[in-house]
Amino acid sequence: MMWLSGGFIFRRGTSVYHRLDPRVKLLISILMFTTTLLVRTLYELAAVLTFMIVVAAVATVLHRVGRTMAFTALFSGFIFVVNFVFTRNLETSILYAARFVAIVVSTSLFFITTSPDELEQVMKTLRFPRDVVFAFVTAVRFIPVMFLDTIQIMDAQKSRGLELEQGNLLKRVRNMIPILIPLVVNSVVRSGELAEAMESRAYGSVPRPTSLVEYRASAKDTAVACAAVLLFAVTAYSFYFVLPAKIL
Amino acid sequence: MIEFQDVTFVHQNGVKALNEVSLKIDTGETVAVVGENGAGKTTLVKHVTGLLKPASGRVVVDGLDTSSTTTAKLSRKVGVAFQNPDHQLFSESVEEEMSFALKNFGFPTELVEQRVTWGLNLFGLEEYRKSSPLVLSGGEKKRLTLACILAWDPEVIILDEPTVGQDSIQKEKLAGTIKMLASSGKTVVVVSHDIEFLWPIQPRVVVMKAGKVVGDGPAGRLMLDRGLLDTARVAQPHLVEFYESLGRKPGTPFTDPLEARRWIEGEGTT
Numbered sequence: 001m002m003w004l005s006g007g008f009i010f011r012r013g014t015s016v017y018h019r020l021d022p023r024v025k026l027l028i029s030i031l032m033f034t035t036t037l038l039v040r041t042l043y044e045l046a047a048v049l050t051f052m053i054v055v056a057a058v059a060t061v062l063h064r065v066g067r068t069m070a071f072t073a074l075f076s077g078f079i080f081v082v083n084f085v086f087t088r089n090l091e092t093s094i095l096y097a098a099r100f101v102a103i104v105v106s107t108s109l110f111f112i113t114t115s116p117d118e119l120e121q122v123m124k125t126l127r128f129p130r131d132v133v134f135a136f137v138t139a140v141r142f143i144p145v146m147f148l149d150t151i152q153i154m155d156a157q158k159s160r161g162l163e164l165e166q167g168n169l170l171k172r173v174r175n176m177i178p179i180l181i182p183l184v185v186n187s188v189v190r191s192g193e194l195a196e197a198m199e200s201r202a203y204g205s206v207p208r209p210t211s212l213v214e215y216r217a218s219a220k221d222t223a224v225a226c227a228a229v230l231l232f233a234v235t236a237y238s239f240y241f242v243l244p245a246k247i248l
Numbered sequence: 249m250i251e252f253q254d255v256t257f258v259h260q261n262g263v264k265a266l267n268e269v270s271l272k273i274d275t276g277e278t279v280a281v282v283g284e285n286g287a288g289k290t291t292l293v294k295h296v297t298g299l300l301k302p303a304s305g306r307v308v309v310d311g312l313d314t315s316s317t318t319t320a321k322l323s324r325k326v327g328v329a330f331q332n333p334d335h336q337l338f339s340e341s342v343e344e345e346m347s348f349a350l351k352n353f354g355f356p357t358e359l360v361e362q363r364v365t366w367g368l369n370l371f372g373l374e375e376y377r378k379s380s381p382l383v384l385s386g387g388e389k390k391r392l393t394l395a396c397i398l399a400w401d402p403e404v405i406i407l408d409e410p411t412v413g414q415d416s417i418q419k420e421k422l423a424g425t426i427k428m429l430a431s432s433g434k435t436v437v438v439v440s441h442d443i444e445f446l447w448p449i450q451p452r453v454v455v456m457k458a459g460k461v462v463g464d465g466p467a468g469r470l471m472l473d474r475g476l477l478d479t480a481r482v483a484q485p486h487l488v489e490f491y492e493s494l495g496r497k498p499g500t501p502f503t504d505p506l507e508a509r510r511w512i513e514g515e516g517t518t
Binding site: 149152153155156157158159160161162163166177178181182185186189 | 294297299318319320323324326327328330332334335336337338348349352353382396397400
């Protein structure tokens with residue numbers, strides 16, 4: 001589980017990509033996301049995925065993006081089966097399944113290279129309501145804590161003779177009850193305690209609190225953002241006006 | 249018997265939590281594992297139940313190599329009460345919580361009932377039998393987790409920070425329970441920062457620092473070794489400090505802190 005979680009959770013890095021302004025990283029992810037929706041053939045999608053892999057390599061998170069892909073493989077397999085059953089079209093089914101992987105990778109690239117603090121600043125810049133920003137960023141920040149909790153709960157229950165990998169599907173689902181109940185209860189208790197702790201530290205006392213960090217895009221950030229938009233425009237133009245709609 | 253043979257364990261983030269640890273704990277021994285945060289104490293005891301497998305070396309519990317034995321099988325022999333009780337409580341009532349492991353191990357219904365009643369009485373939880381374990385106080389939850397472990401009568405009992413959230417009366421009771429378990433031949437391993445709690449039990453003390461065992465011996469001797477305790481960032485018990493200061497006072501009839509302790513407790517001949 002921890003292995004899979006590595007594909008979604010932020011860890012500090014020193015790569016060029018990590019050091020970019022978070023708003024630029026968000027822009028790149030949005031553009032990659034949109035591009036995956038524009039592709040019409042498997043070749044175009046392969047080109048987009050290759051670009052994402054290059055970005056992951058630049059950000060030195062290739063292994064972790066690999067984990068993201070492994071995690072999405074199950075869902076993508078499901079998408080393929082459903083599409084194939086209903087459309088009987090192999091190429092379309094593969095395209096939809098692979099497109100799902102690309103969409104997840106494009107968002108994952110943003111989240112694994114952007115700290116919750118940066119995410120908070122980005123959302124504030126985009127004028128999201130403060131409570132929404134706080135709730136969202138806290139949820140992201142607590143994902144690793146929840147994973148750690150899950151592992152500790154599993155350890156505790158396995159030490160009481162619970163065999164999670166034993167029995168048929170129904171038994172395995174029932175075996176999850178001793179894991180899920182403490183996890184949910186702990187989360188509820190923790191959120192209540194967090195709310196009290198925040199209020200006791202004057203959360204919400206002024207409508208527009210000051211910020212420790214104010215982001216200002218550097219020339220490098222602006223150049224990268226412009227290059228990303230240009231590349232997106234060229235790619236979109238190529239997809240619709242240069243490359244054939246169907247290669248096969 | 250529990251035996252660690254040159255055990256090394258490395259976390260996923262590359263941190264070496266155990267570094268060639270060799271340790272032998274005989275049946276019936278009471279052992280306290282002490283050390284600062286991150287010294288590797290919890291990692292050490294998690295190897296006993298097979299929750300963690302060594303990267304190199306072997307951990308053998310009662311002849312079973314933990315690397316090739318499931319936690320479910322080992323847990324019949326080894327009961328662990330983890331630090332945070334909220335990580336295990338999930339049932340609708342306290343008695344159901346206590347019977348969870350017993351059912352997993354296939355105990356007959358009559359014996360389950362008997363063991364649950366015994367455990368609840370031992371830890372003063374009988375009045376909460378039908379209550380939800382989630383509404384108990386922190387100290388009561390902690391006692392319930394201990395009762396849950398003792399209910400299936402494991403040969404080895406591991407208590408991870410058992411005194412957290414306990415008042416002084418409960419700590420005394422807990423110390424009494426540990427002594428009772430030791431006298432009934434159980435192997436008890438206590439992981440604790442609470443030196444004041446451990447001192448009256450007088451266990452064998454294993455001192456850990458940065459994944460290594462840096463001290464091993466009876467509490468009466470190790471707790472006097474200020475150099476070792478300072479290195480491992482473990483506080484000396486107040487009583488030992490008191491005995492030492494008493495021993496240094498001119499005109500007192502003893503120079504050895506242990507002798508002073510016996511004198512204070514009325515056991516000495518001075």
